[in-house]
Amino acid sequence: MSRASRFLVLVLALGLASPAGFFHAFPAAAQQGTPRGVVSAEEMEAATLRRGGVIDGRVSIPDPQATTLIQPEGKSWRNFHNQTLAWVGGVAVLGMLVILVAFYMTRGRIRIEAGPSNRTILRFNALERSNHWMVAGSFIVLALSGLNLTFGRHILLPVIGPETFTAVSLWGKIAHNYLAFPFTLGLVVMLLLWVKDNIPTKLDLEWIRQGGGLIGHGHPPSRRFNAGQKMVFWITILGGGLVAASGYVLIFPFVGTDIAQMQLAHIIHSLLSVLMIAAMMAHIYIGSMGMEGAFDAMSSGEVDLNWAKEHHSLWVEDELAKGQGSMPTSAKVAGAD
Secondary structure, X not given: OOHHHHHHHHHHHHHHHOHHXXXXXXXXXXXXXXXXXXXXXXXXXXXXXXXXXXEEOOOOXXXXXXXXXXXXXXXXXXXXXHHHHHHHHHHHHHHHHHHHHHHHHHHOOEOOOOOOOOEEEEOOOHHHHHHHHHHHHHHHHHHHHHHHHHHHHHHOHHHHOHHHHHHHHHHHHHHHHHOHHHHHHHHHHHHHHHHHHOOOOHHHHHHHHOHHHOOOOOOOOOOOOOHHHHHHHHHHHHHHHHHHHHHHHHHOOOOOOOHHHHHHXXXXXXXXXXXXXXXXXXXXXXXXXXXXXXXXXXXOOEEEHHHHHHHOHHHHHHHHHOOOEEEEHHHHHHHHO
8 A cells, every 4th residue: 555545544534533633634624514505504594584584493482472583574673663763753743843833933822803702602511521631631641651662762861860761661651551441442432422523524625725714814614523623533533543453462462463463563553653643732732822712622611602603603503503502601600609
């Protein structure tokens, strides 16, 4: 046997005895990896991810969701939550705030043009007002706690510190979860009480054409709810209903849903919420400091007769025909004494 043959036999013997020694001696062989024509597990996983698939493992616990190791949509959802939602929410909420400030600076408070009449007419009864405030109060807490989840780390945390921020966020989360139930109940009652008065009609087109009395000094005729109030009603019912439904999916995770559906529910919930917050800011402004006499409708339930004639003339005619007008305010006060 030649010297070269003996060296080859020795190398083969060492390789069989110690594969690690063989690859150490010949690193090129180790770098070759899987033989040609055979796809490695890593290559299969990379191909799965490129196709948008999910990489699963195996678990011994009952929860099948725990088998998901890599889900590409999770990165898209995280980018949405950390970037897209912040931009959309910031533009919607801050944009509406800028619009309302500009409107107040140019239009001022909308006054009763004929002045107070000292006579009132019943606009909303106790049940309607109570339900309205239940929905409104729940919505305000839900909105503030939800905004904290989106913007709190960037705005509130640096101001109040980590300990206070943690406590605020914890209690806000608890309130957010539990107030979802009275909010949903209020939406159902509101739908039953007011749906018949919020069906769109031809009058709404004329109200929109004239700017609803918000632009200029005209007061287009309307019944119990004008076109603007009808828009607020349907935004509240339809938008609030979708927000509530998607919120329950998040409160009760993986009840008939998977990770992708949970992420979709979060996207719907958060996007609709910030848009609703912007719309309700306009509603709150008009119903309080934006229009003289408007707040009385949801405080005492009775509004000034001149206010009602200017903003809901057709409704006033119907109510007066039924004998629903009240005596002058001064007479009521004197009678109470």
